[in-house]
Amino acid sequence: AVLLTHLHDDHIDEAAYEMMPKDIRFFVQDKNDRQVVMSHGFNHVEVVGDNTRVGEVSIQKAESQHGNFIMKYPAGHTTGYVFTHPQEKTLYHAGDTIWYA
Template identity: 45%
Template sequence: MKIQQIRNATLVLTYANKTFLIDPMLADQSTYPPFPNSVRQDQRNPLVPLPVPVTQLLNVDAVILTHLHLDHFDETAKELLDKEIKLFVQNEADKAEVKKAGFTNIEVLTEQTKFAGVQLIKTKGEHGRGEILKLTGEVCGIVFKHEDEKTLYVAGDTVWYEGVKENLSAHQPDVIVVNGGDNQFLEGGSLVMGKEDILHVHQFAPKATIISVHMEAVNHWTLSRAELKQFAIKHEITDKLLIPEDGETYSF
């Protein structure tokens, strides 16, 4: 497999000779206002440009949307993606919304979805803790499996909680992508994983390689790459934790 970090949660994954675009946020830098009730209200989203020409991201076999928040599926993605492209969503409500945007080839992920020989297994996640979940709504992750590839778990917008443990136990992934920017509103706590969450993932799945994405790209991030790198050094997990720059690619 080959995983390219694009920006925020946007990934290009080549797996079993198929190319997947995951959670596309494709707008130019500073297109959208900042997320409210959070830090950096003077900075518009996305905070950083795409590291590759946007046209390079459109020639894929399928698109996967873990949920429909703006920083995972934005207006530019809706405009630019081929309306007939194979598009996977987490539930019927998201399917209805994506259909409104003009897409015609939409499938709801299950625990038994297959695409061109690749198993796509929907996994649960929680986009925060406590009362904030009423605002953030339902999200999912995905496990990719194929006989010729290592098992990949893209956790999506989730914090560390019992459901992630269950996903790790059930699928024993070799590679885990976590959304690790510890994004927050001013009240309500972490919306995605912070450094302690990532450490828990490592401790529960010590043999896996972890890739932390969703960093420094939208205004409400609170965990920087530099801070996470220092944390990894302190806890001696630098050999198991990758923190890519935008545009960086890993092969496994």
């Protein structure tokens, strides 16, 4: 599976879209990103929601901010993710974010 924090070329680019199998499971942050990924021919693209699970692993979005107020709108929206499993430690993947609370 692929978990995408946002659509910038340093996270996914045309070469990546072309080399991955089109039936791979994709997780994205919002409906816009889902539409973009699906436009590249992928057909298993899910928006991470409140109850997204892969097996026993729960995935939740974590609010993030791509840059300060000067960068906020040009940089676009990004999301971090929190992974939890009943028998494992919790994992936080920040994505692209500045210090944000």
